[in-house]
Amino acid sequence: MNEIGFIGAGNMATAIIKGYIKHAVSDIFVYDINPEQVQRLAGIGAKPKASAGELAESVKYLFLAVKPQNFGEVLEELKGHVSADTVIVSIAAGISSDYIKEGLGFDVKVVRVMPNTPLLLGCGASALAQIAPATEEEFSFCCEIFKASGEIAVVREDQINAIISVSGSTPAYIYQITKHFVDYAEESGLDRQMALSMFCQTLTGSAKMMTESGYSLDELIQMVSSKGGTTIAGLTSFAEDGLGDMIKKACDCCTKRAIELAK
Numbered sequence: 001m002n003e004i005g006f007i008g009a010g011n012m013a014t015a016i017i018k019g020y021i022k023h024a025v026s027d028i029f030v031y032d033i034n035p036e037q038v039q040r041l042a043g044i045g046a047k048p049k050a051s052a053g054e055l056a057e058s059v060k061y062l063f064l065a066v067k068p069q070n071f072g073e074v075l076e077e078l079k080g081h082v083s084a085d086t087v088i089v090s091i092a093a094g095i096s097s098d099y100i101k102e103g104l105g106f107d108v109k110v111v112r113v114m115p116n117t118p119l120l121l122g123c124g125a126s127a128l129a130q131i132a133p134a135t136e137e138e139f140s141f142c143c144e145i146f147k148a149s150g151e152i153a154v155v156r157e158d159q160i161n162a163i164i165s166v167s168g169s170t171p172a173y174i175y176q177i178t179k180h181f182v183d184y185a186e187e188s189g190l191d192r193q194m195a196l197s198m199f200c201q202t203l204t205g206s207a208k209m210m211t212e213s214g215y216s217l218d219e220l221i222q223m224v225s226s227k228g229g230t231t232i233a234g235l236t237s238f239a240e241d242g243l244g245d246m247i248k249k250a251c252d253c254c255t256k257r258a259i260e261l262a263k
């Protein structure tokens with residue numbers, strides 16, 4: 001059996017299920033302490049289960065999509081309901097496979113994943129780590145689920161925390177930066193919606209330049225920076241105000257928080 005089920009029916013479970021449900025060959029089950037969340041996912045075709053234990057006994061791939069702070073109670077509820085054949089797919093920031101194995105009381109199969117919310121639109125980025133005794137075949141199946149909604153990268157478990165500030169949390173960082181640019185545009189008398197649209201087209205275009213043009217990042221910066229022109233004026237201001245240090249510090253804080261959430 002290759003059934004999959006989700007404990008926790010929030011933002012990420014929704015994103016993963018929406019991306020995968022059209023490719024799924026069997027039912028996708030869900031359980032959440034909040035019945036409204038379950039109903040919302042039932043609306044897109046997921047099948048509700050009455051408890052975490054009942055769900056665990058019905059599936060091979062058991063996604064734990066609750067916040068790290070709820071892992072203790074969920075693992076306690078799952079004790080005795082998870083078999084040696086079950087693959088626990090954990091998307092939680094910080095929570096280690098050792099903590100999951102300890103919580104369930106045996107050497108359970110685990111795959112750790114760091115996805116991101118653009119999975120909702122089929123353009124996510126997910127990093128996956130295979131942890132023994134999960135097999136190649138089981139890991140490949142998990143990779144397929146996330147490939148249905150975007151790109152994947154295979155990493156080691158000890159790299160999962162570092163990738164949170166590259167792709168997991170980064171959509172929020174990009175939205176925050178976008179807000180500052182659009183606020184500035186509005187203050188300058190431009191229409192906010194038009195500015196947002198132009199900024200997003202610039203993000204998409206720049207992303208394509210970075211992935212498809214063949215130029216290095218330094219060459220791409222050079223191509224925009226006319227001698228004595230406007231771009232250099234802005235870049236100089238960024239450098240004077242320590243943009244690089246500011247970003248490094250934010251990434252360090254993000255990784256440090258994942259370490260704190262680790263058990």
Ligand SMILES: NC(=O)C1=CN([C@@H]2O[C@H](COP(=O)(O)OP(=O)(O)OC[C@H]3O[C@@H](n4cnc5c(N)ncnc54)[C@H](OP(=O)(O)O)[C@@H]3O)[C@@H](O)[C@H]2O)C=CC1
Nearest residue numbers: 008009010011012032033065066067068070091092093115
């Ligand atoms: N959001 C993101 O961009 C990303 C999140 N993640 C990881 O994904 C995980 C889920 O995040 P996200 O989807 O944003 O969180 P949400 O809060 O949106 O969803 C979690 C759901 O789990 C429910 N829940 C809490 N306790 C239990 C329980 N004991 N049994 C069943 N359900 C329970 C919550 O209910 P209630 O709200 O009532 O507590 C909520 O509906 C986290 O571990 C996070 O680290 C990873 C990458 C990106």
Ligand SMILES: O=C(O)[C@@H]1CCC=N1
Nearest residue numbers: 092093164168169170
């Ligand atoms: O903020 C969080 O902790 C989660 C993990 C990555 C994105 N959201």
